[in-house]
Amino acid sequence: MRRVRSLAPEVLVVGGGATGTGIARDLAMRGAEVLLVEARDLCAGASGGNHGMLHSGGRYAVKDPVAAAECAAEGATLKRIARFCIEDCGGLFVSMPGDDDAYIDRFLGSCRRAGVWTEEITAGEARRAEPNLSIEVRSAVRVADASIDPFFLAWGNAESARRAGAEVHNHLPLRSLRVEGGSIAEAVLGEGKDEVTIRPEIIVNAAGAWCGRTAAMAGANIPMELDKGSMIVFNGRAVNGLVNRLRPPSDGDILVPHRSSTILGTTSGPADLDDIRASKREVDRLLEEAAAVIPGITSARMVRAYAGIRPLLSGGEHGREASRGFRVIDHQDEGVDNLVSVAGGKLTTYRLMAEKASDLVMSKLGKRGACRTMVEEISPPAEPRTAGLQGSLIASRYGALASEVEAHCRASPLGMDEACSCECVTRGELEFFAASPDVRSSADLMRRTRAGMGFCQAGLCAFRLASALESDDPLAEAERFLEERWKGIAPVIRGEQLRQEALKAHLLRCYGIDHTGGGER
Numbered sequence: 001m002r003r004v005r006s007l008a009p010e011v012l013v014v015g016g017g018a019t020g021t022g023i024a025r026d027l028a029m030r031g032a033e034v035l036l037v038e039a040r041d042l043c044a045g046a047s048g049g050n051h052g053m054l055h056s057g058g059r060y061a062v063k064d065p066v067a068a069a070e071c072a073a074e075g076a077t078l079k080r081i082a083r084f085c086i087e088d089c090g091g092l093f094v095s096m097p098g099d100d101d102a103y104i105d106r107f108l109g110s111c112r113r114a115g116v117w118t119e120e121i122t123a124g125e126a127r128r129a130e131p132n133l134s135i136e137v138r139s140a141v142r143v144a145d146a147s148i149d150p151f152f153l154a155w156g157n158a159e160s161a162r163r164a165g166a167e168v169h170n171h172l173p174l175r176s177l178r179v180e181g182g183s184i185a186e187a188v189l190g191e192g193k194d195e196v197t198i199r200p201e202i203i204v205n206a207a208g209a210w211c212g213r214t215a216a217m218a219g220a221n222i223p224m225e226l227d228k229g230s231m232i233v234f235n236g237r238a239v240n241g242l243v244n245r246l247r248p249p250s251d252g253d254i255l256v257p258h259r260s261s262t263i264l265g266t267t268s269g270p271a272d273l274d275d276i277r278a279s280k281r282e283v284d285r286l287l288e289e290a291a292a293v294i295p296g297i298t299s300a301r302m303v304r305a306y307a308g309i310r311p312l313l314s315g316g317e318h319g320r321e322a323s324r325g326f327r328v329i330d331h332q333d334e335g336v337d338n339l340v341s342v343a344g345g346k347l348t349t350y351r352l353m354a355e356k357a358s359d360l361v362m363s364k365l366g367k368r369g370a371c372r373t374m375v376e377e378i379s380p381p382a383e384p385r386t387a388g389l390q391g392s393l394i395a396s397r398y399g400a401l402a403s404e405v406e407a408h409c410r411a412s413p414l415g416m417d418e419a420c421s422c423e424c425v426t427r428g429e430l431e432f433f434a435a436s437p438d439v440r441s442s443a444d445l446m447r448r449t450r451a452g453m454g455f456c457q458a459g460l461c462a463f464r465l466a467s468a469l470e471s472d473d474p475l476a477e478a479e480r481f482l483e484e485r486w487k488g489i490a491p492v493i494r495g496e497q498l499r500q501e502a503l504k505a506h507l508l509r510c511y512g513i514d515h516t517g518g519g520e521r
């Protein structure tokens with residue numbers, strides 16, 4: 001079991017999403033003593049519940065030019081510093097019959113003013129680039145969108161922060177703050193045998209949609225506008241690059257190719273922080289909208305649906321109208337001089353958010369140290385030693401750690417055996433990450449390796465994950481994991497996935513497991 005070492009760190013960062021891990025890395029690289037705590041696992045919030053789109057800025061150019069310009073600049077930076085988790089596949093904006101013909105001119109003009117690169121192409125060129133596009137496509141614009149793996153981004157930032165001296169703990173929530181004389185004097189972390197009280201100099205609240213709750217622990221207030229969005233994962237790649245609809249942002253207008261899958265999103269609606277799931281109704285709505293652009297999508301195999309909550313700043317506007325900009329808030333004006341919150345923004349702009357928050361923290365600490373995250377690579381990809389697909393997959397997944405993971409796979413007796421056939425993950429990869437004190441469950445192992453994320457949704461590998469964890473009760477562990485996966489399967493259970501789930505139910509019944517948890521069918 002891990003114990004917190006820094007009982008009086010200079011900085012406590014709350015939240016292990018892209019923003020929190022980015023802040024921990026930035027501050028540690030500037031020489032600050034940092035402790036990061038995450039209530040669940042890294043990337044358990046919006047950072048793991050989004051499209052995985054590295055925005056070129058095109059989507060926001062017309063309505064939110066500041067956010068568009070930030071996305072354009074940060075997208076280019078991330079393509080340099082986070083190569084290991086980005087696929088620079090490019091993107092298209094396409095218009096369809098019924099869309100406003102005048103919108104393209106507004107779009108191109110707004111992009112030009114915000115510094116977003118565009119290239120207008122013909123409908124024929126668009127269809128050659130994306131053969132699944134509807135033949136009815138009317139106009140098309142190329143942009144510099146890319147696909148990013150947020151799990152590997154957050155994990156890479158956390159590992160890089162650790163290498164720079166930071167302490168990072170997942171499964172350790174901030175539970176309360178005690179304010180004394182205008183400052184936070186103590187923070188209580190964890191519960192039961194994990195509970196520990198610490199005395200940080202400064203607290204950085206990077207708790208995403210939960211930012212308001214964290215600030216309230218110190219009697220401070222952040223006006224948030226929470227907005228739920230749902231997405232569908234399809235087996236295989238329906239598009240070669242990102243495909244966006246050339247119209248004001250709306251439902252079902254983005255398709256993102258993501259490793260072995262395609263992600264379609266998104267919706268916009270009221271959010272409940274304690275129940276973040278996609279519904280069947282949202283799935284139907286997404287399919288209906290996307291079918292106008294990629295007609296074959298309605299017969300593609302849906303693997304699961306999931307949702308995330310956008311941590312937007314309240315400014316009188318709601319949902320898609322609300323700004324995607326961010327703010328770094330110094331709560332000194334509210335009578336808490338050592339609390340800094342970072343709210344709003346995008347995954348694409350997390351590094352900039354981290355830089356601005358770290359600038360404020362360093363000045364509060366009275367320390368010098370310039371930001372280096374725009375130039376120093378997070379996790380430089382390693383060259384694979386093993387020939388073939390397996391070697392290149394390991395190299396592409398784990399960045400700087402790839403050589404170590406690969407060495408373990410080669411040294412372990414069954415290390416190169418396949419553990420998850422959908423995602424081509426070896427037993428050695430599971431063993432390597434299962435040995436980490438960060439990994440407590442099959443879901444933690446999945447987020448670090450992708451095992452269980454593929455089209456069978458862990459039907460074939462749940463037992464291998466549980467056995468790699470050396471759990472006391474592998475059957476119960478596998479059942480818990482399968483039930484968790486079921487929550488995302490239930491809204492898409494039709495067609496090919498229905499057959500898969502029927503087979504899975506039949507096989508699992510032999511072990512006395514009901515992977516639907518007796519729940520929604």
Ligand SMILES: Cc1cc2nc3c(=O)[nH]c(=O)nc-3n(C[C@H](O)[C@H](O)[C@H](O)COP(=O)(O)OP(=O)(O)OC[C@H]3O[C@@H](n4cnc5c(N)ncnc54)[C@H](O)[C@@H]3O)c2cc1C
Nearest residue numbers: 015017019039045046047050051053174208229308347348
């Ligand atoms: C549907 C949807 C689609 C999106 N698509 C994109 C996209 O394609 N591209 C893009 O750039 N952006 C996208 N975004 C926005 C992006 O996902 C978020 O802006 C970003 O991930 C926020 O990161 P974060 O680290 O600030 O918050 P989070 O990732 O939510 O992290 C906050 C963390 O704080 C933890 N936490 C909360 N309370 C505590 C506590 N008391 N103690 C310890 N930890 C705590 C939570 O568990 C959570 O892990 C999308 C968002 C949504 C919802």
